[in-house]
Amino acid sequence: MSKSIITVVGRDQVGIIAKVCTYLAESGVNILDISQTIVDGFFNMMMITDTSGANKEFLVLSDELEALGKKIGVLIKLQREDIFNKMQRI
Amino acid sequence: MININEVIETNEMIEKENLDVRTITLGISLLDCISDDISTLNENIYRKITTVAKDLVKTGHEIEREFAIPIVNKRISVTPIAIVGASACKSEEDFVSIAKTLDRAAKECGVNFLGGFSALPAKGMTKSEELLIKSIPAALAETDNICASVNLGSTKTGINMDAVALMGKIIKETAMKTSERDSIGCAKLVVFCNAPDDNPFMAGAFHGVTETDNVINVGVSGPGVIKHALSEVEGADFGTLCECIKKTAFKITRLGQLVAQEASRRMNIPFGIVDLSLAPTPAIGDSIAEILEGIGLERVGAPGTTAALALLNDNVKKGGIMASSYVGGLSGAFIPVSEDQGMIDAVKAGSLSIEKLEAMTCVCSVGLDMIAIPGSTNEYTIAGIIADEMAIGMINQKTTAVRIIPVIGKEVGDEASFGGLLGYAPIMSVNSFSCEAFIKRGGRIPAPVHSFKN
Numbered sequence: 001m002s003k004s005i006i007t008v009v010g011r012d013q014v015g016i017i018a019k020v021c022t023y024l025a026e027s028g029v030n031i032l033d034i035s036q037t038i039v040d041g042f043f044n045m046m047m048i049t050d051t052s053g054a055n056k057e058f059l060v061l062s063d064e065l066e067a068l069g070k071k072i073g074v075l076i077k078l079q080r081e082d083i084f085n086k087m088q089r090i
Numbered sequence: 091m092i093n094i095n096e097v098i099e100t101n102e103m104i105e106k107e108n109l110d111v112r113t114i115t116l117g118i119s120l121l122d123c124i125s126d127d128i129s130t131l132n133e134n135i136y137r138k139i140t141t142v143a144k145d146l147v148k149t150g151h152e153i154e155r156e157f158a159i160p161i162v163n164k165r166i167s168v169t170p171i172a173i174v175g176a177s178a179c180k181s182e183e184d185f186v187s188i189a190k191t192l193d194r195a196a197k198e199c200g201v202n203f204l205g206g207f208s209a210l211p212a213k214g215m216t217k218s219e220e221l222l223i224k225s226i227p228a229a230l231a232e233t234d235n236i237c238a239s240v241n242l243g244s245t246k247t248g249i250n251m252d253a254v255a256l257m258g259k260i261i262k263e264t265a266m267k268t269s270e271r272d273s274i275g276c277a278k279l280v281v282f283c284n285a286p287d288d289n290p291f292m293a294g295a296f297h298g299v300t301e302t303d304n305v306i307n308v309g310v311s312g313p314g315v316i317k318h319a320l321s322e323v324e325g326a327d328f329g330t331l332c333e334c335i336k337k338t339a340f341k342i343t344r345l346g347q348l349v350a351q352e353a354s355r356r357m358n359i360p361f362g363i364v365d366l367s368l369a370p371t372p373a374i375g376d377s378i379a380e381i382l383e384g385i386g387l388e389r390v391g392a393p394g395t396t397a398a399l400a401l402l403n404d405n406v407k408k409g410g411i412m413a414s415s416y417v418g419g420l421s422g423a424f425i426p427v428s429e430d431q432g433m434i435d436a437v438k439a440g441s442l443s444i445e446k447l448e449a450m451t452c453v454c455s456v457g458l459d460m461i462a463i464p465g466s467t468n469e470y471t472i473a474g475i476i477a478d479e480m481a482i483g484m485i486n487q488k489t490t491a492v493r494i495i496p497v498i499g500k501e502v503g504d505e506a507s508f509g510g511l512l513g514y515a516p517i518m519s520v521n522s523f524s525c526e527a528f529i530k531r532g533g534r535i536p537a538p539v540h541s542f543k544n
Contacts (some may be wrong), residue, residue, distance in 0.1 A: 005097055033200040035094045046094040055141040059155055077101070081092065082352075088096040090412075 002052040003081040010074025028055040033057040106124040108314035108376040111349045112158040112369045115290035117297035117305040120169040128178040128226035138158030139195035141199035147200040149356045150477040167295035168206035176218035189229035195236040205237040205295030215246035230275035231267035237278045237293035241285035243480045258473025266406040269498035270505040276495040283490045289419040302380045305362035306354045310346035311369045314376045320384040332405045339409030347414040363418030366410035370430040372513035379432025383497035391442035400453035422455025437516045457491035462515040474525035
């Protein structure tokens with residue numbers, strides 16, 4: 001398992017999750033958990049995913065998600081989970 | 091499992107509070123390059139650096155993108171060149187040729203600075219060290235990416251005052267040779283007392299002889315993150331304040347540790363240390379001065395500044411030490427003037443003087459850093475400023491340093507501009523009474539007594 005975090009930040013609109021999930025399904029990325037919240041009026045979504053079965057390189061996924069975000073009008077970021085584990089856990 | 095608020099907090103630190111990893115510095119031993127022929131030596135050095143460091147920048151970029159954390163600088167440090175060149179270099183020009191080779195290697199690898207054009211005459215000076223030191227003005231004027239450093243003393247050896255006097259002269263010459271660019275050569279030259287072998291930060295980075303062949307050292311940053319965290323404990327007592335700094339420093343350092351281990355794993359080069367120093371940049375909000383002001387000072391330099399800096403520095407260490415298995419380098423708060431907007435503002439407002447900065451260096455690394463002084467300041471006064479700072483380091487068993495820039499053609503009230511991370515600085519006034527007779531005595535200040543600490 002190779003866990004990564006996807007964050008989506010922007011104005012709420014119809015179909016954000018659908019579009020991101022469709023892309024992930026096509027790319028062979030498994031979604032383990034989804035949560036969302038509103039911060040300062042902005043839609044914040046976080047997905048915990050497993051990229052070990054992905055049919056693309058990690059940095060390609062990262063670029064394509066960023067491009068998808070631009071198309072939808074939100075910011076999408078893909079990061080390896082380690083950064084959060086290290087900073088937020090003892 | 092990680093929750094969404096933790097993810098948002100981490101990403102806000104990066105996006106809004108300038109959290110970054112300041113540098114991945116690859117230390118490379120050049121001891122196996124040594125030859126008694128200068129052209130063979132130059133060839134060996136170029137080949138070794140460009141082979142070992144060929145993937146440094148690429149690996150840094152990959153880590154940056156996979157974790158979405160900026161790694162501002164990728165740098166190289168090498169064995170002090172006074173040692174490496176001792177056998178081959180017969181003249182100052184020979185040492186300058188090595189500086190040029192290092193510059194070419196740095197450019198080939200894509201790093202912005204390479205440190206280690208250094209000599210360590212803490213007690214006595216070899217012929218080779220003297221030649222290297224005398225070649226510094228030309229070496230820094232004729233290269234772009236090379237940093238030079240000289241260790242002038244230590245708690246164990248005392249202070250080599252002959253070398254201090256020589257450095258006063260060399261700093262002045264370096265300023266003259268780069269006078270058309272606000273004496274920028276001096277921004278790449280630092281003198282130390284108790285120089286560490288594993289410092290990843292420039293201009294003082296070199297790969298000490300106590301180190302292994304190659305090593306990855308990482309310097310973290312994060313003044314903006316600490317400043318933001320402090321805004322949430324405004325008016326709280328010192329216990330709460332210190333707790334807040336420790337927790338934040340822990341998080342910042344863990345990031346450094348993660349990046350260091352990733353770089354080490356990917357390049358198959360051992361991980362050395364994480365340097366805990368808070369390193370400011372000219373960016374608004376990324377300032378040590380602003381942290382001190384957040385602790386409760388109207389302006390940095392006001393009474394209370396030294397105490398505030400002491401508690402900041404100590405708690406950054408306490409939080410950081412728990413976060414990383416190996417801490418080293420300088421590990422303290424940097425208080426450069428030119429690289430910190432809050433410091434610049436305090437100088438302009440008349441709140442901060444060289445004397446107060448000197449007092450501040452008693453409780454934090456690293457010393458008088460990036461301070462611009464009038465170009466008319468003479469070499470003895472510069473040597474006197476250096477001697478004072480070395481004495482603080484020697485007596486207090488800590489690293490101290492001086493990176494001072496006599497800006498040729500400029501006086502108090504003017505500004506010097508160095509560009510990029512080096513920023514700009516108002517020219518600060520220097521005590522004009524002479525110390526010439528003191529500096530001219532020559533010789534060495536003996537090592538201090540290690541008892542009766544008062």
